[in-house]
Amino acid sequence: MLNKLVPRLGRGLRIGVAPDGLALVRTSRWRHERALLLGTVRAGGADPASIGVALSMLLGEHATAGWPVTMVLSDDLVRLWQVTPPPGAGRMADLEGAAALRYQALFGTFVGGWKISADWSASQPFLAAAVPLPLLEVLQGAARSHRFHLVEVVPQFVAALNQFRKLHRPGAWFGVVHGGVLSVAAFDGRQLAAVRTSPIPAGADRDWLESHVAREALRVGLGRPERLQVCGPAPKGWASSAGRLKFACTLFEDETDPLWPDSARLALSGRAP
Template identity: 80%
Template sequence: MPSPFSSLLKPLRGRALRLGIAPDGLALVRTSAWRHERALLLGQVRAGGADPAAIGVALSVLLGEHEVGGMTMSVVLSDDLVRLWQVAPPQGATRLADLEGAAALRFQALFGTSAGSGAAGWRICADWDAAHPFLAAAVPQALLDQLAQAAATHGFVLVEVVPQFVAALNQYRKLRRPNAWFGVVHGGVLSVAAYDGRQLAAVRTAPIPAGADRDWLEGHVAREALRVGLGRPERLQICGPAPRGWASSAGRLKFACTLFEDETDPLWPDSARLALTGRAP
């Protein structure tokens, strides 16, 4: 599925910037097209919460410490800054407006408010599909405005703004197995895309309790399967810093669990690991 909020611009060959934004912190990472050059953590700052104005202040501090003019920048937002939901297309839908209306109505039903418009509203984008359920995402317009202002002030080219979950789905799409669910771990939270065959059925998010072991994971998956009316998946594929004990082991027959290798420096903060979600290998 195409990353929401992508521009038509593509990163230039050579070095590029990636920015991870979460309510508790921001991190700026420089990547390179050259395989011999590893990603470099340029800097990080603490944030004062999810308020776009507070994030804008932290962003100004972080970017003011580095020369970013003329470089391309991809931004990955932690999923607690956005809204993610599954939309069933209305029967007989033939126009994009029909799908946009269905996404807006579902947003209001799930989150108790309309997406609205202007700085106080949310920007909705999705993998629009008139024949099958699709994933939709919404980002606060005020946060997008902060990023646009930062690009104008500091002279970088903003090429993409994407929720972490969508970035991870895109990154691992070729590795997703049939009849498998897909999960992302970040900041002590597990987000799971439940699939019915190849079709998205639901996106579910839950905090990971301290000491969560494989038994907790199996119970959690079983409960989520009941909630969305599906059978337990044959496999769960997870990216991010998941507990190593979740991986498949001898004697585990309920479902297999694959943990994708995390090549990020384990000493890096969560916001830096967030920034690299979805990067090309």
């Protein structure tokens, strides 16, 4: 029997999509209503067909017609990179060309088969993201089949960066922890310099974090940041403590139920407080 969901003002649905699992969460703008985990399902991998099967299973248990839905994709399903606009760029075509060329240089292939979106800027470096077209077609097909309104498809890192943008401090780098992976945006002042993603080894402590940040700073040609601001289920030992002088580390408060799976945490990435 379908779990009938009745659309109401101020409520929405969010779906976390990752290679190992998906989750459906109901959210509300009303502070007295907490986010509600409606369902989860395992996925069989990162290929669009496997995700499509899992998504059908998840949505097949819930009547989602008429609901506004945001889908948050784990960063291992997308590609993220920094783009420096060419001198004298004055047209969107100039920025799109620069993004495509940078994509080819980083990933060794043409951008065909991927949908690029970005925080386009002709005056400063900007973040670009690409989603595989077959995956995007699966998500859009689910919206048509289940008659919900697909409001947004967004990578987790982009969602989190937008969510905490107002809290970003000058001189700080920004990080997201999900599924045992740390994604970091390196900033040169207020300008984005690079996006780096690395697995977090078992038992990674503050010493590992300091060494990791120092290596990434060398790779992107920057000095070590004054502060690293991190969201997601990061190890508590990463937070700043007495005697730590290399750089400060701020862990944004994680209000998600600790018993929720990573896919549900993923679904809430970027949610307005």
